Amino acid sequence: MTMQLLYTFITALVISLILGKIGIPMLRSLHAQQSIREEGPKAHLSKAGTPTMGGIFILLALIVSVLIFSPWNTSTWVLIFLTIGHGLLGFSDDFIKSVKKRNLGLTAKQKLLGQIIMSAIFCYIATEVMTVSTALWIPIVNTTVDLGFFYYVLVFIIIVGTTNAVNLTDGLDGLAAGTSAAAAIAYTVIGMILYPENGAGAGVSFFSIALCGAVLGFLYYNSNPAKVFMGDTGSLALGGAFAGMAILTKTELLLILIGGVFVMEALSVIIQVVSFKTRGVRVFKMSPIHHHFELSGWSEQKVVVRFWLASCLCAVLGLLVFAIR
Template sequence: MIILINQYLNFKIFSCITFRIILSILTSFFINLYFIPYIIAYFKNLKKYQIIRMDGPKTHSCKKNTPTMGGLIILISILIGVFLYCDLCNFYIWCVIGVLIGCGIIGFLDDYKKINFKNTQGLKILSKFFWLSIVAIIMISMIYVNSNNSINIELVIPFYTKIFFKINYLYMFLCYFVIVGTSNAVNLTDGLDGLAIMPIIFLSVGLGIISLCSSNVFFAHYMNIPYLKKANELSILCAAITGSGLGFLWFNAYPAKIFMGDVGSLSLGGALGMISILLHQELLLLILGGIFVLEAISVILQVIYFKIRKKRIFKMAPIHHHYEIKGISESLIIVRFWILSFICLLIGIASLKVN
């Protein structure tokens, strides 16, 4: 929208990427800050609360009267920031919006079923994976078609160098795994007050920095990343995610007044996965999103080990529940995971330039 206004008013500041990034952060932040209290009051009036796992930590019983589905306002604020400040002719933006909305709808249906039927199951696991797969396949196909069915892909190896792939079925499978895997990993992490949203903020900041550098020939060469002329618009989208995350954290910090629900975690995870694909930073995502990787791996190891040995590695998975059961306070676990997430951000950015 601001790009169209600038065509008529010719204000140079409106075309400045830094100016639009700041506006995107502030807009999405204040939208959350203003509307979330109304969302909280609305769900409390309807008596629609988070459904607590019966087999979960006993300390979570106090969360049973906390509203959920706060991810709705996160999505709305991000989309408003994008439509106001991004160049809507940019193909990258629509790829991310497609994943954001597609995964958001799946998450909404999952949350709605949990709340309506008052159980923790929601959508069946296979059903959820099926629809997430459909969204991922559609968006990957769009990238493939837009690339004229044949392009060279630069896949950056952190701490090492670049290798080049022709886009093919192997790479498409990697893209599928990134979108679906990241979406579910964020969903698994969202188990404590504010635990998932801060790593999301750090990850979006990291990807935003990379998108800015990718659009500049000099910085792209210096940081050993692919030059992507139109990638700078993704930094505005990342800014919207950051601002929205900060606004939501205002109410989601311990003790949480609202949870984002699957509508937030699935959509944000999928969107960040898609951004990493567009920037060719699929492997760097494993470092920047280290906390999400840790949580997902803890669940995978727990399931595999139990099936083989009939024993558990952790007292409960994901791993944040393991520490809860060991007696570590929830607030301490959250802050320590935030610190680890920030360290992952620093390591990820540092890995881009190796002399």
């Protein structure tokens, strides 16, 4: 199984590298260009015109390598469904904004409706077909609480929260891709521990290692200065993938630690909005928090590398907590 995982990783990495080489000129020809917020850091204005929707490369590399090497079971297919579903949702938004030149893209209600439908389908398959327990494992204290029907609500919150958190993290060159690679390695290890053989849940290991290879291949083109951005196509798909793996491995709460950087980014936005609306005071110079560090004098590369290290630390701590369960 270890060699198969290695082959899966290499295949996803190579496909992603090839697709980047071929696909970036195609995105340029379609004028699929990133719009830069005028209220953002002024240094980012030079990024205007950079091709976006590069998440397509990640998705294709991920799916092809998974279909070649992963066991064909329900866990594999349901992860593909949730990831591609969110990728298509993000692609629709990117396409409308960057190609059709309509700034609003999909409305918040349209995105939410799509996520509600995908969450319901995913949760039904997980609990009714795969018989995934509705019990919630609480790390450290190592106890479980059966949520019953409310587990469906939790699944929706996890999926929506994770996809939005990864989306918010995708604000600097290579930031979301690098942090996602660290989280993917953590879920590869968790999958290997839970399913050491090619059993019913082994698809998680193959899926996560393929995801790692795909984002690292994309990172070659996305690192500073980025030649392409993943867009919502990539960030929403990555969020869906991590949410799905957390639910199938019953590590829903552990995802908060493994994806600590994603959580920090999302919390910074929530804190900023709540503080400004209730007290008229901004806690950060700008949110998400990576912009705060930029405006505090850190270079973009310094912020990204520090966040990568933080993500690696979160992944290691998450694995340690999982190991002592």
